[in-house]
Amino acid sequence: MSKAYDLAKAVYQTHGVDTEAAFKRLDKIAVSLHCWQGDDVAGFENNISLDGGLAVTGNYPGRARTPDELRADIDKAMSLIPGTKRLNLHAIYAETNGKKVGRDKLEPKHFARWVDWAKANKVGLDFNPSFFSHPKMDNGLTLSSSDAGIRAFWVDHGIACRKIAESFGKTLHNTCITNFWVPDGFKDTPFDRLAPRKRLADSLDKIFAVKIDPRYDRDAVECKLFGIGAESCTVGSHEFYMGYAMKNKLLLCLDSGHFHPTEVISDKLSSTLLFVDEVLLHVSRGVRWDSDHVVTLTDELRAIGEEVIRHNFDKRVHIGLDYFDASINRIAAWTIGARNMYKSLLLALVEPAKELASVEKKGDFTGRLALLEEAKTLPFAAVWDEYCERCGVPVGSAWLDEVRCYEKNVLAKRG
């Protein structure tokens, strides 16, 4: 295997590409693994079914039902994924010792076991308030509801979550990125689109008025085009959050499944990052009306990696994954998507960048097209395998044997 790598390394060298430097740079880019792939976005409140325009389909056996099962599954997935990893939690994953704690009353102590896990695994934590699957959803509305009491409850939830996130960052010496996704929207055409948007902005203003140390937590806002059952209008649309993030110096979260079917987020990085300091990515794969299929190595995923790497956005773009599939082994779903994310970054890191920049500068677009196409068949597989090997994770499809073994020994026994 290392012979294959040595040959590949030499080929890349002839194009001015240093594969060793690529590995070093990749080691410094973290990908945040979303905890919610392991239990179909259920969380541990044990109450009502998923809503907010989200839908998880499939009933593959082995869903994690408890925090310990979920952590065990995350450990397994992380052992199969190379590179630096973070873990992304949602407020519904609080551990309250069987006590009912309102989401507006959540505290850092309800995440103590997650923090212990993060410490033990040397992994940073990211966070999300959960504005869904809750009796206080008012006809699909939370922060934009016309009921002041409902809005106040969700404002308090948002503030509580920012304080929890701050405690993560402080304890772990690792800045937490907190993402605000608010599903509020309408199944059918509203007469007044302005009033709910004003209320959403006002609620968010109240949440972000609370001072949180940016060394420990920074906040992002995530737009969406539509959700299941909220097809006609989403209050937090792209323009809404683009404006809100710019005005309030927040991170803009771009989810690859949240735009029109032919619209891509890769093209948005070079423009939005001229006007916002940082972007959070929710890397997902939209398929028709679903925004959350397992991430595969598509042209768009490659383009996302290229935009981050070509423009040195390593520190300004935070990469998170966001998809959920309950029709296949959930640990495989995590692993496939996450490995693909790192593959796209490594592919971008070994692009013949100097050659490409030079032909483009000369206006040689024939050469640019030719080189871009030739680059696609450079011996990348050997470089990827070498990276996995050095990270101590399975090479090639060997990870699948481990998933099958875990399925037999652990998941199948969950009944």
Ligand code: RNT
């Ligand atoms: C929903 C958004 C949101 C959620 C997670 C669970 O469409 O993408 O980010 O998927 O927060």
Ligand code: ZN
């Ligand atoms: Zn998302």
